[in-house]
Amino acid sequence: MTPTVRRNRLTIASMAGLLGILVVGQLRGQAGVPGLSNLTVIELTQLVANLTTSNDQLRNEVAALGRQEAHLIESRDRGDTTVGELTADLARIRAWAGLTAVSGQGIAITVSGPIGGDGVEELLNELRNAGAEAIAVDGIRVVAGAVVAGSPGALSIANSALGDSFEIRAIGSPQILTGTLTRTGGVIAQVGATYPNARLTVTPVESMTLAATDLKIGPTDASPRL
């Protein structure tokens, strides 16, 4: 092999090697942010806002749980009973899960006209996203497993039929709930586009009480994982 041929081969090999490094670098760079690389600037901004709010709530939960743990340790060290803590914890968790009735301010959405179960579920999903702490459809508490289903005119929730007109009530900040639902291009507008003959009216409510669920939501087939 002449020196020239050797040099040429060396040049081509170097170029191929360089290209390979660049390709691997690019692939690694993309793998580092799975999914995020597909989001637009606006979507990334929404994600950052959502994560920031969620993390604030989680920090508050961690702080509250930390205080609860410290109080329990103090009580144990003093030899005191923890009946008070257990009772308060039980009341809070049962209320959150829909096992007891709750009261508070919020909004009422009157729904009339033909609408499918998917349209109502869209509304419920947006209410949850807006921070609703308790929701009821026609007086029936919405909990895990309670789904509004059926075609327009044949809706039901938890084995109870819904009439042509019914009310969704949600406890939470009336301003936030109303603002989220009724914003331009929001869920009310979207559901209205899918079901143009349905009428949805949102009204703030100063005080309401939502009943506990009748559904048995405790597991029978699942068992706690140790």
Add this chain to the structure above:
Amino acid sequence: MTTILGRLRGLPSVQVTLAIALLVLGFLIAAQISAEGPRNRYSSEERSPLIETALRLQSQQEALKADIVSLRTRIGGLEAQDPGAAESLRRLYKELEDARLAAGLIAVTGRGLAFRLEDGTQGGGVDALVTARDVRTLIEDLWLAGAEGIAVNGERIVGSSAVLDIGGSILANSAYLSPPYTLTAIGPSDLYDRLRASVAFVAFIRGRVEPSGLRLSVAELDKVDLPAFAGTVRLRYATPVESGAP
């Protein structure tokens, strides 16, 4: 000139082909960079810090959720160790554990199903992307078929869970989840039979999955593990009513 042509003629054809291919590749890369340069520079300048912030926040979220699960486990342990464990107190503790289990605050295991929902490949259109609505439909169908607990990509679905679109991905319990989506559910032994018999599920398959080319696969499993819900359960606006009646 004659020397150069002579040298070229002397090169093996493989080297010439490779050199031309690399030249074309280089030209194409240069053309692409030149055409998209300004837009790329603009978007990457804005995107990079946002992606970094989102990744940092996601990492913080995971750590906070782990802290919550750990604290709840420790609190449960402390409550169970009460020195004055009278019968009434033990009953109260049992009620509390039952409430936590019902609320999804305890990790559970049992027989169930695992679904994998993936974007379609046919055509590559917008309809071939899995949306939050698809995930919600499957969750709703599973609840209606009798599922006792559901998780999506490791996020436990509870009464307060919202599932939202964000770009081509979803947010569930404010956690950013990318496709493919794995939905795991615990339920009765005939959960899948009930699901297949459901009008809503059949309509979802025929009206959405099949026409759009979405890929949905399912496995019946003897053991499915669902994590505990690791979000907040504090009530700010709602107050428990003692009587339990409205």
